[in-house]
Every structure is written in structure tokens, then in C-alpha cells.
Amino acid sequence: MKEFIQPTLVDVDSSTLTDAQVRSWREHGFVLVDGLLPIELIRDVAQAATSRFPDPDSDEAQRLNDFGSGMTFPDRDACFNRLSLHPHLLEASSQLLEVPINELRLSQSDLWPKYGRETGDRGDFDNQDQRIHLDYPNHTLTHPAAWNEPEAVEIIVYLCNETEVGGATAVVPRQGSDDIAYSSPMVNTPGVSDIPWINDRTRAEAWFMQNRPAVAEFRRELYEREVYAQYREGSVLLYRHDTWHRGTSLLPGALRLAQNLTFRRADASWISTLHPGWAWAMYKPDQRMERLIAEATPEARSVLGFPAPGDSYWDSEKIDAVEARYGALGFDGTPYREQLSWTGLY
Numbered sequence: 242m243k244e245f246i247q248p249t250l251v252d253v254d255s256s257t258l259t260d261a262q263v264r265s266w267r268e269h270g271f272v273l274v275d276g277l278l279p280i281e282l283i284r285d286v287a288q289a290a291t292s293r294f295p296d297p298d299s300d301e302a303q304r305l306n307d308f309g310s311g312m313t314f315p316d317r318d319a320c321f322n323r324l325s326l327h328p329h330l331l332e333a334s335s336q337l338l339e340v341p342i343n344e345l346r347l348s349q350s351d352l353w354p355k356y357g358r359e360t361g362d363r364g365d366f367d368n369q370d371q372r373i374h375l376d377y378p379n380h381t382l383t384h385p386a387a388w389n390e391p392e393a394v395e396i397i398v399y400l401c402n403e404t405e406v407g408g409a410t411a412v413v414p415r416q417g418s419d420d421i422a423y424s425s426p427m428v429n430t431p432g433v434s435d436i437p438w439i440n441d442r443t444r445a446e447a448w449f450m451q452n453r454p455a456v457a458e459f460r461r462e463l464y465e466r467e468v469y470a471q472y473r474e475g476s477v478l479l480y481r482h483d484t485w486h487r488g489t490s491l492l493p494g495a496l497r498l499a500q501n502l503t504f505r506r507a508d509a510s511w512i513s514t515l516h517p518g519w520a521w522a523m524y525k526p527d528q529r530m531e532r533l534i535a536e537a538t539p540e541a542r543s544v545l546g547f548p549a550p551g552d553s554y555w556d557s558e559k560i561d562a563v564e565a566r567y568g569a570l571g572f573d574g575t576p577y578r579e580q581l582s583w584t585g586l587y
């Protein structure tokens with residue numbers, strides 16, 4: 242019997258994670274929450290995405306192998322960027338990683354459409370019924386640190402309802418510090434070591450049966466332990482680069498929209514930015530990145546690598562120069578100047 246888990250509400254007064262939610266992430270490797278982000282923002286992003294991706298019943302959609310992309314940070318639709326840097330997401334990541342917001346860095350924000358279709362063999366890279374896996378291989382240059390020293394929070398923001406489109410994310414809850422499934426090094430996953438990168442579950446597990454029977458058995462137990470995130474519109478799954486999980490099949494003809502994000506610790510520079518990043522975006526005629534920097538709060542700016550107020554980077558000449566660059570777009574150097582004179586007193 243499939244065990245579905247339901248989202249739990251965040252603290253409604255402060256829009257922060259409850260102690261039980263933080264504990265679930267720390268101990269089990271994930272938590273599914275509701276009420277973290279304003280529903281109007283979720284709907285704006287869903288609408289922007291729907292208008293840009295093919296209709297689920299179009300030929301174009303049926304040809305996609307589900308790794309569609311198209312919206313990455315910074316996007317031309319400002320609502321996508323607002324969601325990416327929403328203060329409640331930053332606060333939740335700060336709670337989980339136990340660092341202040343200005344010591345977080347955004348290293349992923351992209352939105353994928355996933356299209357449901359009749360099952361059928363579409364080869365190794367089929368993305369419907371995924372193999373159980375960890376996400377760290379395509380984020381970090383190294384290997385995740387010890388379990389109690391997490392370096393990143395990974396996030397899926399769902400923009401629709403599981404009951405309407407299917408595609409619940411399956412997760413394997415970690416059961417205590419001696420859980421064999423979570424003992425380091427975690428390398429029994431496609432794309433790591435000399436194991437070929439196969440996405441489709443049936444094909445990946447056939448490879449393990451053939452080539453690594455003991456690992457196939459280890460993985461069979463992971464599938465048996467799966468629970469399924471019964472997300473709703475606006476639910477947020479907070480998990481980790483070292484949490485066993487996978488995407489599952491959508492209902493035929495359905496379109497699932499979800500935004501995927503990672504916030505890493507600033508000092509974990511070995512965790513790379515997944516998508517093209519934002520330097521090239523500063524070359525776009527719409528100046529989306531410059532406007533975003535000008536309008537963001539100092540905290541949100543620092544999550545993009547912009548030095549925080551009080552950082553030793555700043556002197557009054559630099560503040561003046563940065564204000565000269567962004568002032569016409571609304572940048573105000575006051576918070577940076579204030580911290581400069583404050584620290585200068587001591």
C-alpha cells in the first residue's frame with residue numbers, strides 16, 4: 242500500500258517553520274509544508290508558466306521527454322523572481338541551515354513543466370517514473386558533508402494539486418543515525434562512480450540486477466520504504482541533496498508545474514549554480530537583473546552574492562560607485578552607508 246503524506250501548516254503568525262517541521266527535515270531529510278508562500282504569488286507564477294509552455298494535449302508536449310525547461314532565475318516574469326527570493330523561503334532555509342540569511346546563496350531556481358502520458362518505453366532518459374536517486378551529483382563538486390552538517394536546502398514549490406495531475410514525489414525517510422540507507426559514502430545511485438546515468442526506474446534497476454545484484458537489493462529496500470508527497474497548490478517540499486527520492490508518473494494528459502530551488506551556505510562554494518546563473522542576464526536589454534538588484538532588499542541581494550551591509554568589502558567610494566550604477570533604477574545605498582559609519586565608530 243502506498244503511504245501518502247500530507248503537508249503540515251507552517252506557523253501562521255510568523256510564516257516560519259515549526260520546531261516539528263525543522264526536526265523532520267533534520268532527522269528524516271525532508272518536510273512537506275503548506276502556508277509558507279502567498280497563494281496569489283503561486284497562482285501568478287503558474288499562470289506565467291502556463292502561458293509559455295505547450296498545452297498538455299499538443300503534439301509538442303507529447304514529444305517532450307519531460308526535462309523541459311525555460312524558466313530560470315532571473316526570468317523575464319518578475320513574479321518568478323519574487324518567488325525565488327521570497328523572504329519566507331529565505332527564512333525557512335536560514336532556520337534549517339542555522340545561518341543568517343545573508344550567509345545563504347541561491348544556487349538553483351528553475352521551473353519545469355512535466356507532462357503526463359501513457360506509460361511506455363521511452364529509453365534510459367525517460368523522466369516519468371524515475372529511478373530512486375540523490376540530487377547531489379549534479380549540484381556539488383564533492384560529496385555531501387556529514388548528515389548533521391548540512392550545506393544546502395533543496396526545495397520543490399508545487400504549483401498544482403497532486404490529486405489532479407499525479408506525480409507525487411517519492412521520498413525515503415531517514416530512520417536514525419544508523420540507517421544503512423543513509424550511511425556515507427552514498428554512491429549507489431546512477432551517474433555516480435562507474436554506474437551509468439539512467440533515469441528510468443525499470444531500466445536503471447535492470448542494470449543493477451545485471452551488474453550489481455547486492456546494490457539492486459539495497460535499492461529494492463529503498464523503494465519499499467518510499468512515502469509519497471501528496472502536495473497541493475502552494476505546498477513546499479524542503480529536502481536535501483542527500484535525501485533518497487524520485488519523481489513518479491503523472492496522470493496521462495496532465496501538466497505538472499513545479500519550481501525547484503536550492504539555497505546553499507555561502508561557505509560551501511563547491512556547490513555550483515545549476516543553471517546559467519545571472520551574469521549573462523546582465524547583458525539582456527530588459528535589464529532584468531539590474532532592476533532586480535536595485536529593487537531587492539539588502540538581505541535578498543546578499544543571497545545573490547552582493548556584499549551585505551557591514552561586509553568588509555564596502556567603503557564609501559564603492560557605495561557611491563554602486564549607487565551611480567543602480568541609482569536610476571531605484572537602488573538606495575543608505576543601509577550600506579549606515580553600517581559603514583556604525584562599524585567605523587569602533
Ligand SMILES: O=C(O)CCC(=O)C(=O)O
Binds near residue numbers: 410411487
Ligand atoms: O519532480 C519530482 O517530483 C522530483 C524530480 C526529481 O527528483 C529530479 O528530477 O531530480
Ligand SMILES: [Fe+2]
Binds near residue numbers: 376486487488
Ligand atoms: Fe531529484
